[in-house]
Amino acid sequence: xxxxxxxxxxxxxxxxxxxxxxxxxxxxxxxxxxxxxxxxxxxxxxxxxxxxxxxxxxxxxxxxxxxxxxxxxxxxxxxxxxxxxxxxxxxxxxxxxxxxxxxxxxxxxxxxxxxxxxxxxxxxxxxxxxxxxxxxxxxxxxxxxxxxxxxxxxxxxxxxxxxxxxxxxxxxxxxxxxxxxxxxxxxxxxxxxxxxxxxxxxxxxxxxxxxxxxxxxxxxxxxxxxxxxxxxxxxxxxxxxxxxxxxxxxxxxxxxxxxxxxxxxxxxxxxxxxxxxxxxxxxxxxxxxxxxxxxxxxxxxxxxxxxxxxxxxxxxxxxxxxxxxxxxxxxxxxxxxxxxxxxxxxxxxxxxxxxxxxxxxxxxxxxxxxxxxxxxxxxxxxxxxxxxxxxxxxxxx
Amino acid sequence: xxxxxxxxxxxxxxxxxxxxxxxxxxxxxxxxxxxxxxxxxxxxxxxxxxxxxxxxxxxxxxxxxxxxxxxxxxxxxxxxxxxxxxxxxxxxxxxxxxxxxxxxxxxxxxxxxxxxxxxxxxxxxxxxxxxxxxxxxxxxxxxxxxxxxxxxxxxxxxxxxxxxxxxxxxxxxxxxxxxxxxxxxxxxxxxxxxxxxxxxxxxxxxxxxxxxxxxxxxxxxxxxxxxxxxxxxxxxxxxxxxxxxxxxxxxxxxxxxxxxxxxxxxxxxxxxxxxxxxxxxxxxxxxxxxxxxxxxxxxxxxxxxxxxxxxxxxxxxxxxxxxxxxxxxxxxxxxxxxxxxxxxxxxxxxxxxxxxxxxxxxxxxxxxxxxxxxxxxxxxxxxxxxxxxxxxxxxxx
Numbered sequence: 071x072x073x074x075x076x077x078x079x080x081x082x083x084x085x086x087x088x089x090x091x092x093x094x095x096x097x098x099x100x101x102x103x104x105x106x107x108x109x110x111x112x113x114x115x116x117x118x119x120x121x122x123x124x125x126x127x128x129x130x131x132x133x134x135x136x137x138x139x140x141x142x143x144x145x146x147x148x149x150x151x152x153x154x155x156x157x158x159x160x161x162x163x164x165x166x167x168x169x170x171x172x173x174x175x176x177x178x179x180x181x182x183x184x185x186x187x188x189x190x191x192x193x194x195x196x197x198x199x200x201x202x203x204x205x206x207x208x209x210x211x212x213x214x215x216x217x218x219x220x221x222x223x224x225x226x227x228x229x230x231x232x233x234x235x236x237x238x239x240x241x242x243x244x245x246x247x248x249x250x251x252x253x254x255x256x257x258x259x260x261x262x263x264x265x266x267x268x269x270x271x272x273x274x275x276x277x278x279x280x281x282x283x284x285x286x287x288x289x290x291x292x293x294x295x296x297x298x299x300x301x302x303x304x305x306x307x308x309x310x311x312x313x314x315x316x317x318x319x320x321x322x323x324x325x326x327x328x329x330x331x332x333x334x335x336x337x338x339x340x341x342x343x344x345x346x347x348x349x350x351x352x353x354x355x356x357x358x359x360x361x362x363x364x365x366x367x368x369x370x371x372x373x374x375x376x377x378x379x380x381x382x383x384x385x386x387x388x389x390x391x392x393x394x395x396x397x398x399x400x401x402x403x404x405x406x407x408x409x410x411x412x413x414x415x416x417x418x419x420x421x422x423x424x425x426x427x428x429x430x431x432x433x434x435x436x437x438x439x440x441x442x443x444x445x446x447x448x449x450x451x452x453x454x455x456x457x458x459x460x461x462x463x464x465x466x467x
Numbered sequence: 468x469x470x471x472x473x474x475x476x477x478x479x480x481x482x483x484x485x486x487x488x489x490x491x492x493x494x495x496x497x498x499x500x501x502x503x504x505x506x507x508x509x510x511x512x513x514x515x516x517x518x519x520x521x522x523x524x525x526x527x528x529x530x531x532x533x534x535x536x537x538x539x540x541x542x543x544x545x546x547x548x549x550x551x552x553x554x555x556x557x558x559x560x561x562x563x564x565x566x567x568x569x570x571x572x573x574x575x576x577x578x579x580x581x582x583x584x585x586x587x588x589x590x591x592x593x594x595x596x597x598x599x600x601x602x603x604x605x606x607x608x609x610x611x612x613x614x615x616x617x618x619x620x621x622x623x624x625x626x627x628x629x630x631x632x633x634x635x636x637x638x639x640x641x642x643x644x645x646x647x648x649x650x651x652x653x654x655x656x657x658x659x660x661x662x663x664x665x666x667x668x669x670x671x672x673x674x675x676x677x678x679x680x681x682x683x684x685x686x687x688x689x690x691x692x693x694x695x696x697x698x699x700x701x702x703x704x705x706x707x708x709x710x711x712x713x714x715x716x717x718x719x720x721x722x723x724x725x726x727x728x729x730x731x732x733x734x735x736x737x738x739x740x741x742x743x744x745x746x747x748x749x750x751x752x753x754x755x756x757x758x759x760x761x762x763x764x765x766x767x768x769x770x771x772x773x774x775x776x777x778x779x780x781x782x783x784x785x786x787x788x789x790x791x792x793x794x795x796x797x798x799x800x801x802x803x804x805x806x807x808x809x810x811x812x813x814x815x816x817x818x819x820x821x822x823x824x825x826x827x828x829x830x831x832x833x834x835x836x837x838x839x840x841x842x843x844x845x846x847x848x849x850x851x852x853x854x855x856x857x858x859x860x861x862x863x864x
Contacts, residue, residue, distance in 0.1 A: 104728030203728040263712035263736045264704065270737045271701045273730060274744070278693035280677055296675035304668045304701050307661065312799075315660035321767060329765055331501030331600040333670060333757060337764065339660045340667045347671070360730060367734065368726055370718060399796070402709075 089116040089139055091182050092219050096191075100177060100184075100212050103368075106202020110191070113216045114182025115139050115174035118158060119166035121222070127458050128222045129164055130213060131173040132230030132237035134435075135305075135362050136354055138181040141173040142166075147353045156437050163445035167461040168453070169226065176237075177212040178204045178362055180355035187288060187355045198285035198357060206233070206369045210240045217248070226456060227449060229253035231393075231434035232401065233362065236369050239409065242390070243371060243382040251452040253445065255393040256434045258405035259379050259412065260370035265400065268308055269363035272301035276356050285357050298356045299347030306346045311397035311430030315339060372412075379408065380415035389455070390420040391448040393441065395433040421448065486513040486536055488579055489616050493588070497574060497581075497609050500765075503599020507588070510613045511579025512536050512571035515555060516563035518619070524855050525619045526561055526846075527610060528570040529627030529634035531832075532702075532759050533751055535578040538570040539563075544750045553834050560842035564858040565850070566623065573634075574609040575601045575759055577752035584685060584752045595682035595754060603630070603766045607637045614645070623853060624846060626650035628790075628831035629798065630759065633766050636806065639787070640768060640779040648849040650842065652790040653831045655802035656776050656809065657767035662797065665705055666760035669698035673753045682754050695753045696744030703743045708794035708827030712736060769809075776805065780813035786852070787817040788845040790838065792830040818845065 091114040094100075099109030116139045121128060131141050131154065142158035144151065158164040164171050175183035178201065186201040193200075217225065228241045228249050235257025242252045258265070276282055279297025283290050307315075319339040323329065326336065335341040375381035390413055394406035403424050413420040423444050427433040434441065488511040491497075496506030513536045518525060528538050528551065539555035541548065555561040561568050572580035575598065583598040590597070614622065625638045625646050632654025639649045655662070673679055676694025680687050704712075716736040720726065723733065732738040772778035787810055791803035800821050810817040820841050824830040831838065 102728075104726075106728070199730070203730075260718065262709065263716045263718065263734075264709045266718070266734050267700075267704045267712060267736050267740055270732075270734075270740055271697060271704065274700060274741070275672060275675075275697045277730075278672075278697050279675065300668060300672045300675050300697065303664075303671060307664045307668065312659065312661045312796075315664065319660045321657065321660065321663070329501075331499075331503070331765075333596070333600075333674075333761065335667075337660075337663050337667075339664050343664055343667055344671070364730065368728075399709075 089114060089143070089182070091115065092216060094215060098215070100208065100215070102202045102208045103205040104203050108177060108184050108202065110184075111177070111212060111215070112182065112184045112188070113174050113177075113212060115172060115216060116141065116143060118142050118171040119169055121170040121220075122459070125222050126224070126226060126456060127168065128170045128172060128217075128220070128225050129227045129229065130217065130225050130241070131158070131164070131171060132213070132228065132234035132241075133173060133176065134230070134232035134234045135366065136350070136359070137234065138179065139173045139175045140181070142171070145353075148349075153435060156435075157442065157445065163442055163449060164229070165449075165461065168458065169449075172216070172220070174213055174216050176209040176362065178209070178358060178365060180358040183212070185355070186285070186357035186361055196288045198288070201357070201361065203368075204361060204365050206236045206240050206365050207244065207374075209365065210237050210244055213237070213241075214245060214248075224248050224250055226458065227251040227253065227452060229255070229445075231255035232257055232431065233366050235401075236366065239371055239382075242386060242388050243375070246383075246386045246388055249388045250456055251389045251391070251448070253391045253393065253448065254406075254409060256395055256398050256401050256406075256431055257409075258401045259372060259409050261367050262405075266367045268305065269367055271304050272363055273360050275300040275304065276359060282356060287356070293351070294356045295351040298351045298354070298359060301359060302350040303343045303347045306343060308400045309430060309432040311399065311428055313397060313428040314430050317428065379412035383413050383416035383418050386416060386418050388418065389452055390418055391444070392420060392422045393434070393444060394422075394424045395427045395429065395431070395438075396424055397428050398431040398433065400431040486511060486540070486579070488512065489613060491612060495612070497605065497612070499599045499605045500602040501600050505574060505581050505599065507581075508574070508609060508612070509579065509581045509585070510571050510574075510609055512569060512613060513538065513540060515539050515568040516566055518567040518617075519856070522619050523621070523623060523853060524565065525567045525569060525614075525617070525622050526624045526626065527614065527622050527638070528555070528561070528568060529610070529625065529631035529638075530570060530573065531627070531629035531631045532763065533747070533756070534631070535576060536570045536572045537578070539568070542750075545746075550832060553832075554839065554842065560839055560846060561626070562846075562858065565855065566846075569613070569617070571610055571613050573606040573759065575606070575755060575762060577755040580609070582752070583682070583754035583758055593685045595685070598754070598758065601758060601762050603633045603637050603762050604641065604771075606762060607634050607641055610634070610638075611642060611645075621645050621647055623855065624648040624650065624849060626652070626842075628652035629654055629828065630763050632798075633763065633768075636768055636779075639783060639785050640772070643780075643783045643785055646785045647853055648786045648788070648845070650788045650790065650845065651806060653792055653795050653798050653828055654806075655798045656769060656806050658764050659802070663764045665702065666764055668701050669760055670757050672697040672701065673756060679753060684753070690748070691753045692748040695748045695751070695756060696741075698756060699747040700740045700744045703740060705797045706827060706829040708796065708825055710794060710825040711827050714825065776809035777812035780810050780815050783813060783815045785815065786849055787815055788841070789817060789819045790831070790841060791819075791821045792824045792826065792828070792835075793821055794825050795828040795830065797828040
């Protein structure tokens, strides 16, 4: 662990556009699974709450594919609440009166952490596709550098959904002694063929846009907005369940009483998807989309352990709470069960909760009372086991 | 019914590139649900087998979204077997030794029937988006004109899967007295929100391609191949089940032993999808893709009957066999059950078969022994009820 790191400050939500950041010197590069090297590496992050004197109450939240470090503050680009505002804050499950919550933008992202839109020091131009293809493990390696920098030995908890859940699993496998509790949510230990297929469609949509310019669009003053919007539209369908779409939109028409017999957005679902596509391009970089989808595709945790997922968790002391949503068809419950079986085989302490919800994959981002209660209960039990002080108790200091 | 139509000839498989066709004079237009008009209307079709003397053994096959009239002959563009070669031919369920099988390209299509790539007589240029947006009912109206032309009063059977199944339902509702038996397969009586969503993604992918040129690409000597390929890739995922993808491709790598840490098609599923996309653009017109997807989106049979699907089939004498495949998530079994419930409520004769298969929506196009046996059994029972002669019996000729 790096010693002599600066003291931790609690920051206001919007002190800086992308919150805090740490730039590691060029002689402390991130070496990637693919043999690449990112140097210098910048990690942008947010923190909420206060680190206790024992540095024992830190929770790392890992964001999903197009999430970012703005888990619980107003987003600097969209002005909207953070992606896990429902879960993170005073009195919420990730209780910032009790825990010190950290969330960093993944390497390869586009909200301040080094990624394909960052300047490549070798050329003075944005990396583009010269940025090394990163893996989930590379994302976790970068996070570990941040956690070292924050002088935190053991994280009280690592939690996240979807791609964030993959990072949770990777944390538990790579650094078992540094993770007291882990919550992989709506995720899988490997990306399925169908998952890869949907990601490939998104990448091809981006690359088909002539404004993508082989990834060199930033220098050329254009952006592959249409391609990225199509990618987002396709992906967005996979985040919702058939039932949720039926309930929210059905075949309802958009601001009209009869179909127009045209290719206008007659149906509300069309209007909604177009809006999702357009809003996305305002906040996300197209090349980053290629890199983060690729990282998921390459994720197959068992492959790093001789094909045995149980081996990845063998002898772990981490307490797990695995959460799945029954209408999630992108990372179906069977994916979570496979994780649970491996954890059991590896002798781990594990709870498994399958939550009934018709909201599909995105349920983990929404107000799901039972999910909220599950998270609160798991964290409180883990906090008791770790001997963390209750908010307001004398032990707080 | 049009009298004086030419005698029916049995044609060899590849007499003409797109088989037979009939061009209706301009004073016999197809008037569309949207208030448009197609004139002159050409319908390209294929026939297999011989019409009996009573003109009682005709089966109309309705093709799916990107299918065509080449159900059981070598495809003139791809050189591959017809899309239902497994089901249509001597001794096969749609037994051409016994039945006279007709399959026509839908209006709005691109294999010979009038569609957006046809010449608009008003301008001398391809219609493009000036072609009227057609509905499933319009497709069926055009087919009825063909059936009139062939001097067939009552079809022994109308059968088809997916969009073809919608046409079957529309036939049974619009012309109950002209349909002795009906097989709607892997279909729905209305397009769901998720169905519309996937179609909208495909259309936006086409329209995002600058070579689409607002639909005027043919005159300008270009084609939106990249956009259409992306549309096909996204759609293709929906035709297969998660399990089928896992079984066929899983996470297997394509001609390599390790990932390349790049955006190459490392995985077999990526290679497969790219191939599907590229092959599709060689045989299908991008504007036709917009029109046929739109026709499906607008399909809501109950809406034409005061919101009651049962009303659409009230008092029908048609015998139905509704078929669903349990791994079909595009048109799930629940969609077929809704049809069956409505048929029961309408007092119809109906069999319902849910076939266990892990092949997803496309199962109806594949060699599925139980589906083949079901089809054969249903047709034989219907043929006996209609008093059709058995092949080789004296009553033939």
